[in-house]
Amino acid sequence: MNLTFDADAVVLDIEGTTSASAYxxxxxxxxxxxxxxxxxxxxxxxxxxxxxxxxxxxxxxxxxxxxxxxxxxxxxxxxxxxxxxxxxxxxxxxxxxxxxxGDLVPHFFDDVAPALRDWHEAGVRLYVYSSGSVATQRDWFSHGPGGGLLSLVDGLFDTENAGPKQSPGSYRAITEAIGTRPGRTLFLSDRPAELDAARASGWLTVAVRRPGEPYHRHAADGHPEVESFAGLRVGRAEQSEASSTS
CATH class of the missing domain: 1.10.720.60 (Transcription Termination Factor Rho, Rna-binding Domain; Chain A, Domain 1)
Incomplete structure (x- = not known):
């Protein structure tokens, strides 16, 4: 099933969402x-x-x-x-x-880089929110596929600069930091408690249910679900309207 969202910002979890938990x-x-x-x-x-x-x-x-x-x-x-x-x-x-x-090379699912580039091209701002430190996130995306993905990312958040991932207050803190309305911010994660906290703060949410990942068969508790970023279209309505009239 394909899902389409009109959003100004996408906030990405890493483990189980962009990258394999096993790695x-x-x-x-x-x-x-x-x-x-x-x-x-x-x-x-x-x-x-x-x-x-x-x-x-x-x-x-x-x-x-x-x-x-x-x-x-x-x-x-x-x-x-x-x-x-x-x-x-x-x-x-x-x-x-x-x-x-060169001892370590970060893992990304094959569908991640194309989707991030498409969303960035559509004018959607991209952020990362992970329990891994901001420094780790920066290195992870810098050494990603095709010369790295960090240039696509507008900001990085962790438990130190935003707060615990299962607390709605953390998502409100990110909202304040990025200046995007909650209803225009889409959070992608595999973990139900994180998705619930984001939804409680007014964000849009999608449960990423990748085969083989720990949360693949967990109930999404009302959150829309995808198995791959290839099944997710994200864009800004005003950007699409501008392109269609140019």
Whole structure:
């Protein structure tokens, strides 16, 4: 089934939506786990690493936690798939270096790049909202197919600059930041709780149900569904009207 939306902005989830969850859990997570110890022990003085370690200590309720204790917490949060901000920050640092060295190459489903280019050409602004850090998102889209997709993206949001993805307040914060009315903003995600939060803030929503992904067979709870971006048309009515009269 094809869906058509008149919208000014599309906000994209990554894992399970633009990219395979298995790549994240089977490639990226082990890569970061194997490098946390050296990062914390050798580079704890660096501002971004130090800030993330202090955040981890606050979450642990242990202001004196040493690098080894923080590493154990990171491993536990990885095992739980917990969207903890310090975990995501430190993963972002490790992954950025992996992308730069060529150890890592981001995964995108084949239908993603053509759709993003079509929507961008139609005048739709594109944003990303992921539990992965903004730094990780920037690297992910910079190293995407065809020389990268970052040039198509107008802004990046994570749990630090927007808030938790299951909170309607986070979507209202993004609305304020991008200056697009909620009813003109379309959110694409595979996770029902995120879609519910976006809908509660007045956004348009689509549940992305890709075969083989963890949420493929989950009920969409009234959200329209697609299995691929190829089944989704997004444009701006005024842009279409202008093109038809030129």
């Amino acid at each position: 994240v859990t089977e490639v990226l997570y082990p890569y970061s786990r194997s490098r946390f110890g050296a990062l914390l022990a050798d580079r704890g003085h660096e501002p971004d690493v130090r800030r993330a370690m202090d955040q981890a200590r606050r979450l642990l309720g242990d202001p004196g936690a040493d690098a080894a204790r923080v590493e154990r917490a990171l491993d536990d949060w990885l095992e739980e798939d917990r969207k903890a901000t310090p975990l995501k920050t430190l993963q972002g640092i490790v992954w950025a270096e992996g992308f730069a060295r």
